[in-house]
Structure formats: C-alpha cells, structure tokens
Amino acid sequence: MCQVDEEYNGQLDHRVTPRVSKKCVKCKENTTVLIIRAGDAFCRGCFKEYFIHKFRAMLGKNRVIFPGEKVLLAVSGGPASSSMLSQVQEGLSRDAPKKLRFVPGIIYIDEGGASGQSMEERKRAVAQLESVFRATNYHYHIVHLEQVLSLPSSVLEAGSSATGKPPTGSSYKAAVDHLIPTRKNQNQHPDLSVENAQSHLSNLSMQEVQNGVTSPITPEHTQALKRLFASVRTPTAKEDLLHTLRQHLILHTARTQGYTKVMMGDSCSRLAIKLLSNISLGRGASLATDTGFSDPRHGDVVIVRPMRDYSSKEIAYYNRMFDIPSVFIPGLDSKAQDKASIQRLTESFVTKLQTDFPSTVSTIYRTSEKLHTACPPQNTNTQLSAKCLLCVCALDTKLEEFSAYQATLISEQLSQRRGPGPEFTPGTTAAPGSPPASSAGQGHSSGGGQSQGCETGDGGCCSSAKEPETVDLKSLLCYSCRLTIKDMTALDALPQYILSEAERRRSQMREEISEFLLDEEEDEAIPRVNGS
C-alpha cells in the first residue's frame, strides 16, 4: 500500500457519502427531516424528544443546580441562548415529579456601545428582546455594557461558596427527595402548595424591582466605552476584553440580585472554537474551567453551561422547526475578515474542517470533557492575590527560574528598542507582541512571581515614566490578560474598578514585601553605634 510507485487512480478523490434512508432511525416510521452527526436521520417528533432529553440529562448528570436555587440565564438573543431559554421554560412547566425546580431570571447585556451600533438600533433590539422576555414571565434584567464603568471593585474578588464544602451527590439527592414527600403529605391540594410557593416567590421578586431595565445611560458613558475599545489595537484583544467585561457585569448582577448560578448558552461548536482559540491566546491553564460544564472560579457564583452538548446545527434546526424566537444582533466580529482575530480564524478553521470531517467538533468536545481542574495543594499561601486581576483564574505565583515564560521575557527585554523617554510605550517594542503560542500552551503558564514583575519593571523604569504602571498591572495578570493589556495604548481608559483594585493589590503586595526590606533607620543606626 505504501510503495513509492503506487498510483491511486482517482479512487480516493471523492468521499463516499453514505446513502441516508428516508425513515427516522429512532421510530422507523416517519419521514426524516434532518441529519445529526454522521448519519443519524431523525423525524420531527423524535428530534424534539432527543433535544429536550439532552438538556435535562445534562442538568441531571452534573448535579449542581439545587431545587429552589436562583439561576440567572445569560441570554444574548442568539440562537443558542434563546434555545436554552425555551428549554428552561419547557423544563419548568412540566407537571411530572421530575420537573426542573429552580427560580430563573434573565439577563441581557446590550453591547451596542462597543460594537458601534446607533442608539436606535440598540433600542430596537432591546425592545424585541423585551417582548420575548415578557412572554416567559420570568424576571429579567437589561444591562448596558456602559454600566461596566461604574462597577464596584468587589466584582474582582472571588467570593466564598455559600456552603462550606462543595455540595456532594448525596446532599443533592436529599434535597430533591425532600420535595417529593411534602407533596405526598398534602392531602387536599398536593400539587398546588409547591406551585403556590414558587409563584409567590417569583411574584415577590417581580414586585421588588418592577422594571428589569436598569438606569439609562448617558452619551458620555458610551463615549468612555468607545474610548476604551478604541484604545485596544487588535481585534483579538478587543474580543478578549469584551468577554472579560461581560463576565464581570453578569457576575455583578448575579451577586447583587442574589443569584447563585449563571447559565450560559455556549453550544458545542462554540466551545470547541473557544477551546482552540483559548490555547492560542495563552489561556491553556484554565481550559477546564473555561470550557467545562461548571466554572467555579468566582466562588459564590457558579457558571454552568447546559448547552455544551448541542451542535450549532441542532440548535438552528430546533429553533426553526419549533419557532423559538431569537434576535440576531451584530457584534464585534460580524462581517469580519477570516483572519481578523485569533477567535475568528479558529472559528473559520473549525467550521471548514467540520464540513469535510463531521466528527471534528464532537472530538474536540470529548477532549475537553476529559480536562479536569487539578486541585491546587491547599497551603496557606493561596490568597486573593493569587488570582488574575481580570479573568480571576489562578495565577501561578511560584517562581520558576528556567521556564519558557522567563525566556520570552528576557528576549523581549533584549530586543526592546531604547527610544526617547516619553514616546516609549511597551507596545512599540521590536519584540513580537504576542510570543509564540506554543510556549504558553506547554504548561509553563506561570504568571510570573511578584519579584519577576519588579525585575522587568526595573528594566523598564529607566526608559520611561509610563512603564512602572503598565508593568505593575501586568504582575497582577495571568499570561493571556497580559497580552490583552499589552495591546492597549491607553491604560487609563480601563474602568475605574479595575484600576482601583490593581492599586489595592499592589499596596497589599508592598506591605507584604516591606517586612523583608531593611529599614533605612537601621542603616543610620549602625554608624551611630560605631561612633559612640
């Protein structure tokens, strides 16, 4: 087979497409309407069952949503999150004892300020979505991205989880079982009491804050936001920054409104793309939390992704066939070139590969399922400053002298162009802006210790007054957030809460280091002793 002179006479030219039968593979009766994965053709009814079952199985397998919990649904208006919303509605409405029990709320973030939409377009989109939300009768919050400028800095602190130890499977079962006997014991109206309690709860929350829309924004806020995004040079960093700010806003809303879980609508395809692009961005260390089912990095608020088993094709067909309303809102990367940003490039790569090899996305998905967060050794050194300032993932504060990251820093230092003082900013160095992804991906994603940051700071301090501020912010960030910040020209455009939190952590670090520094008075005391 593998001989030199072998000729393949065009037999391998076209892929043999399997002939698809006209009958559904499940019920074998009805005519098929769509194909999922390699060759499974489903009819309409079986597809609907399959779709709904997957959602409940995903929630049931990972027992993190407890009965009675307040869950915030992050809806962007796109097909996946709209589908998630309809699944939640579907799951909560059933009368069966297996119905989902939690109290949902909806959040929508209006990002029009960042993506350059006009106020009328934004208002129109918001109005469309509001009508969808009102039809669900759930409490909803409409938040504008401009509000990220006025967040408190407590957003960046990881809260402690509500219960002391993580909830185990047995406590989950106990919590669910508790509900069932109470229904049996009610003689007169078995079903109504629980229903009444839940509807009473939701009515209460509706009455407290009648309107889901938060305070209106001023044009100055929009200008400040535009300035922030204009100061970011590359679309990659823009998307990364947008994602981070969005997470902060959702987290803040969840915390202030008392939600303990957030459901994001990331589909399988979206997560596969995110996995690969995160590796390219330098976020390899936090892959498990970024793409896994549950994301516990914030402590008190857990982010879950129940749609992670659905490919975008399944979602699109379901929405179309069963009339799920979704609103398309153009974002930062709409109509962008294929090579505009790392995320966009990865997306076009994966989708193109998917057409020829239909198992691409599911293979990547299964790989991501195997990733688990390694529990860090519990020692007293893990404190708040061990988390990245922006993305709240774990910083590796241990100094590794000969790591690949150190090497990239040294080569960056050596190849910096020593220009005149005021014009010198870190972004104009001759060194490549983003060091090769391979060095980051190979596990040495040490964020660099505190003294490491000072070393580069000392090197930079000589050349410009702006350097210390940039470098000090960098020492609080993980590797990929550093790259994002590096692409920003004006760091003071960052929202106030980030800058003040950075200042607070820096002074905390200084206090800790100061114990080890020699006091100046001790130096003066020595000659006095000698002199006397």
Next chain:
Amino acid sequence: MAAPIAIHLEFGGGAELLFGSVKEHHVTLPNQSEPWDMKQLLVWIRGNMLKERPELFVQGDTVRPGILVLINDADWELMVGVLPECVLCVKD
C-alpha cells in the same frame, strides 16, 4: 425546459445582513432549458441578490461552511439531486 419558478427564500441568523437586512424574499427564477438545481440557484443568488461580501455566503460551488440550508424545512443533506419546484428556505 423549465418554466419560471417562483420561490420563497428566507435568510436568518445574520445571513440577512448580506441581503440588505431583509429576511424574506419572493423571487422568480427565469426560464431555463435545464431544470434548476441548488448549484445554479446559488450562482443566481450570488449574481442577483447578494448585496455585499459574496465570500461570506458562497464558497466555490456551495454555501460557505457554517451556513445551513433547509429545503421545505428539511435538511439539504437529506436530498440528493435536483431542486424540487416548491417553497425553499435558506437559513444560517
């Protein structure tokens, strides 16, 4: 010989941005000696309806990867062969 066919096209999920933000189109395909098939339809759409950025919709012979096509609310991949004369739906 194929008589002019009236078809109903719907674009969604962002694809409508390339067609002047209009989601529903009723068009009539002109008279043609051979029966219409999907490839010809796409070429016709690209030539007559697409307002901008053709590379975001059509790639070579077929739609760009990532764009889903439904014919009468059924998956295009289920069908082989010639376009039937009826209502057609194109969705992202």
